[in-house]
Amino acid sequence: MPQAATLAYTQPAYSAAVEKTLGRKPQLFINGEWVDSSHGALLDVEDPSTGKVISQIVDASEKDVDRAVAAARIAFDDGRWSSLPALQREKTMIRLAELIEANADELAELEAIDNGKPKSIAGAVDVPGAANQIRFMAGWAGKLAGETPTPYGLPQGATFAYTLREPVGVCAQIVPWNFPLLMACQKIAPALAAGCTLILKPAEQTSLTALRLADLVAEAGFPAGVINIITGLGETAGDRMVRHPDVDKVAFTGSTDVGKLIGRNATDTMKRITLELGGKSPVIVMPDVDITQASQGAASAIFFNSGQVCVAGSRLYAHRSIYDRLLEGLAEATPRWVPRPALDPAAQMGPLVSSEQYDRVMGYIEAGKRDGASVVIGGDSPSNDGYYVNPTVLADVNPQMSVVREEIFGPVVVAQRFDDLDEVAKAANDTCYGLGAGVWTRDISVMHKLVSKIKSGTVWGNCHTVVDPALPFGGYKQSGIGREQGRQGIEPYLETKTVFIQL
Ligand code: NAP
Ligand code: MG
Secondary structure: OOOOOOEOOOOOOOOHHHHHHHOOOOOEEEOOEEEOOOOOOEEEEEEOOOOEEEEEEEOOOHHHHHHHHHHHHHHHHOOOOOOOOHHHHHHHHHHHHHHHHHOHHHHHHHHHHHHOOOHHHHHHHHHHHHHHHHHHHHOOOOOOOOOOOOOOOOOOOOEEEEEEEEEOOEEEEEOOOOOHHHHHHHHHHHHHHHOOEEEEEOOOOOOHHHHHHHHHHHHHOOOOOOEEEOOOOHHHHHHHHHHOOOOOEEEEEOOHHHHHHHHHHHHOOOOEEEEEOOOOEEEEEOOOOOHHHHHHHHHHHHHHHHHOOOOOEEEEEEEOOOHHHHHHHHHHHHHHHOOOOOOOOOOOOOOOOOHHHHHHHHHHHHHHHHOOOEEEEOOOOOEOOOOOOOOEEEEOOOOOOHHHHOOOOOOEEEEEEEOOHHHHHHHHOOOOOOOEEEEEOOOHHHHHHHHHHOOOOEEEEOOOOOOOOOOOEOOOHHHEEOOEOOHHHOHHHEEEEEEEEEO
């Protein structure tokens, strides 16, 4: 990897539409209106491609949160959303998906300058993915149903029993900065389909697309108070959402440490909880693969979104007989991923999201080196501006090192060798996480053996990070509780009421 630490990258100019959005007065979207915060506190919005401040957002106070919860509570309790015909709920959701699609270019650019991901990727993955989350879940609005179980211990005909599925109520939804709009829509979609109302808080680093989403919510025709979008800090606004007595359910995506804290805080009032947390996902490469294809797959498993992906393939296990060739293939695949500014049309990978994330990732690389790991590729930054880290491959690692055990959340993969299936399955499972895993082989028998041995919410065969709204997503072990997407994704937004009538 060429060293180019003096390069100054240039982020191309923003579009007029985005400049206009950035110049708006910082406000919160509560009860169907843009409102001022109860106090004047603001947070800076930074473009990670340049490190420059480009706008400001509201740092919501506890009072602001209380106001948003009150709006959601009233909107739920008076049934203005849940008692609408399911057809109308579905149509309103589809309208929101259409508006996202109609504003795709601006949303992709906003995501790129806020998160640092290439605009081309945001336009191909995040924005259509967000619309599809809503489209898929909209279809459930009219397909929810209870059951009529036959009582077991009572004479037939003496009673009539059935179950009803009812929306759980007011939902507090908190999302991270790595796929801001996509995760926001992944959260709101099942809540809306179930008939819930909600308060959404994006991450402080990446709130721009959630704020634009609020405009589209208003345009789509949702009743006031059904969707409330507030910006602010996790420790203040987020914490208030989690503890608020009028909130019935918390849905969180983020780090495992914060997830544990939120789980504890939400339990005081026995809120329903779903948690999508961190990972340290293995990628296992068997000797029978096409090396070029598998190396490219392993590279995109870790370098996509600058490695800031909860299922990033951050532990590479290559069979001893192909280990050297796979690392050579990885070196050949890597130049494509050298980071560039998010609006550069040639960018495949952008900078990391923030200076904190940059320091964290570089700190892990330094810790790895101190522990004895060797840097095979990268390990440095190509530029003095922005938060760019070159795609990095570390070798000569052992299972005790922090780079092998802990989630780095950057473009850093650790490579290890293995000899047989039991050994690699044991190594793959030697983690507190269990979110994703990739298996590369053409041998269908080996594939299924590994699928059953690996403890994780998703196993990919000959691919990685493929996500679809119809397929459940979530973690085993400390990677989370519950599932999003698919039929399972709507369950956490529904209560079951049993009705038992003596005839
Ligand atoms: P984070 O620090 O846990 O923050 C996530 C969200 O929680 C942010 O909106 C944050 O607010 C908020 N928050 C922080 N402290 C809080 C508290 N005490 N109470 C309520 N809310 C609080 O995670 P991150 O650094 O943004 O995201 C990276 C992590 O997310 C990684 O660990 C990654 O693996 C995980 N992740 C998991 C999945 C999955 O589906 N399993 C998907 C993507 C990411 P502020 O930041 O605005 O203060
Ligand atoms: Mg930003």
